[in-house]
Every structure is written in structure tokens, then in C-alpha cells.
Amino acid sequence: MSNFEALQTATVNPSLTHAFLAQAGSIVPGKTANLILLEENPLEEPETLKNPLWVMVEGHKTDRSLLELFKTKAADRKNIGISALRYAEYLITK
Numbered sequence: 001m002s003n004f005e006a007l008q009t010a011t012v013n014p015s016l017t018h019a020f021l022a023q024a025g026s027i028v029p030g031k032t033a034n035l036i037l038l039e040e041n042p043l044e045e046p047e048t049l050k051n052p053l054w055v056m057v058e059g060h061k062t063d064r065s066l067l068e069l070f071k072t073k074a075a076d077r078k079n080i081g082i083s084a085l086r087y088a089e090y091l092i093t094k
Contacts, residue, residue, distance in 0.1 A: 003043045033059040 001009070015025025023032040036055050040048035054063045062070075 003046055006046070007042060 012025040015021040015023075024034050025031075027035065033056050036049070036052040038048045038052055042049050052064070052067065054061055055067060056062070
């Protein structure tokens with residue numbers, strides 16, 4: 001699978017096959033603003049996806065310093081099972 005096909009599989013393809021993702025997957029007027037800003041082109045350097053400059057979820061921007069804080073706190077969590085259940089609940093009720 002090429003880098004392009006891998007990115008397509010993770011972005012636009014799910015929005016075409018799952019109704020709950022119809023407002024995501026591509027940058028089009030009227031769709032939800034979920035995107036990431038990277039330092040390198042992920043088609044040439046896929047590893048850049050691991051360390052974005054910022055992430056936008058539903059139009060809310062999160063910069064690298066806050067992402068690093070989230071990463072640190074997530075690694076220190078002792079209640080991963082509860083977190084997984086809360087995430088599943090979020091997905092079901094959204």
C-alpha cells in the first residue's frame with residue numbers, strides 16, 4: 001500500500017462507508033473542521049504524523065504544547081480501562 005493509499009484509508013474512505021463520519025474525511029465547505037498541521041508532507045515522510053504542530057477537532061485548535069501535555073498525562077494514567085469505557089460511551093452516544 002502506498003503512503004497515499006494509507007492516508008486515504010484513514011481519512012476519506014471511512015467517511016464514505018460510515019454514515020456517522022459523513023461530515024469528516026475531507027476538507028470541503030460545510031464539513032466538520034477536523035485536521036492536523038504537519039511539518040513534513042506525510043506522503044513523503046509518514047513519521048511526521050506522530051508529532052503534529054497542531055490538531056483541529058470540530059473547529060477547536062490544539063497546539064503542540066497542549067498535545068504533549070495530553071500525551072504525558074495519558075502515559076501516566078492508571079485507569080486505562082475506565083478511559084476506554086468512557087471513550088466507547090462517547091462514540092455510542094454522539
